[in-house]
Amino acid sequence: MRDVAIISFAQTPMRRRVDELNEVEMLMPAVHGALAQVDMTIDDIGFTCSGSTDYLAGMAFSFVSTLDAVGPWPPIQESHVEMDGAWALYEAWVKLQLGEIDTALVYAYAKSSPGDLPMVLTRQLDPITMGPLWPDSVSIAALQARALLDTGRVTEGDLAEVAVRSRRDALANPNAQLAWDRGLDDHLAEDYLVAPLRRSDCPPITDGAAAIVWAAGDEARSKVDRPAWIRGIDHRIEPIHLGLRDLTVSESTRIAAEKAGVADGPVDVAEIHAPFTHQELILRQAMGLGGSTAINPSGGALCANPMMTAGLVRLGEVANRISAGTADRGVAHATSGPCLQQNLVCVLEGDN
Amino acid sequence: MFVDQVDLSEARAPTSVRRKLKPVLLWSAVTDTTQGAGAGEILSAPLIIEYPFKRTTGPVIGAFLTGLRERVLIGSRAEDGRVIVPPAEFDPVSGNDLTELVEVGPAGVVTTWAWVSAPHAKHPLDRPFAWAQIRPDGADTSMLGAVDAGAMENMQTGMRVTPVWADEREGHICDIARWIPESDGGNA
Incomplete structure (x- = not known):
């Protein structure tokens, strides 16, 4: 496998609503920030x-x-995925592996705020047997949360712990949209939004953008002191029908983690794309993460969940920590679709 | 507004072009707004997004939808013997065509549920209800439905529910108007 690294990452401050900028204007600081950090231009x-x-x-x-x-302009080699930017990053990684290019720019953005987001997301469901019922994204997630609670493996208190820890960690993340220090009791005292989920179990609606610069081999070493090398990356998908899979586990994540080699070494940091609290618990189990691993030090998707972007941000957050030297080996995860239907797992490492 | 910017003078456009463009561009399309009482207003026109074609639902999903019209639930048998509902056209493991259809339910068991206390205008019910994954009797997988249970306290994983069919059915998932606890009447 060709050595390829993330050498730069930039994101916009994540906000509930960006009214005063159009998408291009919102995206530009991320794209040009990521390029400028490594003295590069689109050329x-x-x-x-x-x-x-x-x-x-x-x-x-x-x-x-x-x-x-x-x-x-002049014309560039360009592609797009109707997916989270993490999958755009995967496409660029494949292209880098082919050896025809040495550098790549990946970006993602979304204004999630103008429409009725939980209803917009029903359009990703089966259009004949589910879509016409308009089951909003929070309700669909709540079905998964109930199934997990029914197994007896976790409690509503465990969900609350994920929320409390994430929002507290986000206090140190200047780009986070939601950050606060509140106790478990505050969380559990909330009314249900869609039982068994409370509002604090759910992600915010977020507008924002992010960009990453890739480089291969010596090109990466010449740009930064400590590139975040990709040691493994894989993604898997499960059936669209919720009834066809066990919602309390994430088989696609488990396989992707195995293929990416998560268990081949210690994991200092993991950024997990879990929009809902119970999903972090499912994903941690699927990837075998726990113990000494710092989980979502950025606060994760519970603190900012820009559609199509939050997965790419997870990769950037891990890469930043490796390049800064605060972590040697990390795992980034991205998800897409209802109830963790599709999952990408990436292992990143710094040189010692 | 646009009219003022279009220079149709002899010097800029040949006579033949002027003759063609004048009635098309100026008089039929924009004169009412630009020269009438509404001068200066923003032009608007309806935008209707539609698919101007029909798509057949095929022998498997089509059978499921026809079944709904006839108040019957249809699943398909996978290669490992599981009965899948709504029916799958392809085996979830091998990808091979599935052709054996099986009648299931229509009553079944709630495998998981979520309580909606404030329904959305687009939701199937206008009062608090439960989304549920329901496994019809004889099936090995579950399907999504709205359970009209009255209160969250009446919901429980494992409870039995039965469909209430719409009075007028057209072969559509909404032919199941709602599901109700079997204890509330059953065989509806």
Whole structure:
């Protein structure tokens, strides 16, 4: 496998609603921030790939107009996925492995705020047997939470612990949208939003953008002191019908983690894309993470959940910690679809 | 507004072009707004997003939808013997075509549920209700439904529910108007 590393990551401050900027304007600080940190311009980039969704923009091929944030002239090699930017990063990784390019720019963005997000997300369900019922994303997640609680493996208190820890850790993350220090009792005293989930078990609705710069081998070493090398990356998907899978485990994450080699060494830090509290517990189990691993020191998706972007942010957060020297080996995870339908796992490492 | 910016003078456009464009661009399309009482207003037009074609639902999903119209629930048998509902067109493990259809339920068991205390305008019920995954009798997988249970206290994993069919059915998932606890009447 060719040595490829994340050498730069930038994100916008995550906010509930960005009204005063259009998508291009919102995206530009992330793209140009990531490039400027390593003294690069778009001319130095071999391949550009982005993740976003037309369902939020409300128009077809919306990603074409946001290419203006990059400045695609003279013409550039470019691609797009209607998925989280973590999968755009995967496409760029494949391209880097092929050896035709040495650098890549990956970005993702979403304005989740203009529409009715939990209802927009029903459009990713089976369009014949589920979509017409309009089961909003919080309700669908609550079905999974109930199934997990019914196993007796976790309690509502365990869900509350995830929320309390995440929002407290987010106090140290200047880009977090939600950050506070509140106790378990405060959480458990909340009314149910959709039982068994309380509002604090759910992610916020977030507008924001993020960008990552990839480089291979010596190109990476020449740009930064400590590149965050990719040691393994894999993604897997499960059936769309909730009834066809065991919602209390994440088989696709387990397989992806195995293929990516999570268990091949100690994990100092893990950034897990778990929009709902109970999902972190499922994912930790699927990846075998616990003990000495710092879980979501950024606060995770419970503190900022920009659609199509929160997964890419997880990769950036881990890479930043490796490049800063506060971690040697880390795991980043991204998810997509209802109840953790599709999952990507990536192992990153710094040189010693 | 646009009219003022279109220079149709002899110097800029040949006569033949002017003759063609004048009635099309100026008089039929924009004169009412630009020259009438509404001058300066933002133009607007309806935008209707539609798929101007029909798609067949095929022999498996089609059978499921026809079954709903006839108040019958249909599943399909997977290669490992499991009965899947709504029926799968392809085996979830091997990907091979599945063709054996099996009648199930219609009553069944709640395998997981979530209580909605403030329904959305688009939700199937306008009063507090439970989303549930329901495993119809004879099936090995569950399907999504809205259970009209009155109060959260009436919901429990493992409880039995039965469908209430819509009066007018058209072969659509909403032919099941709602599900109710079997203890509330059953065989509806």
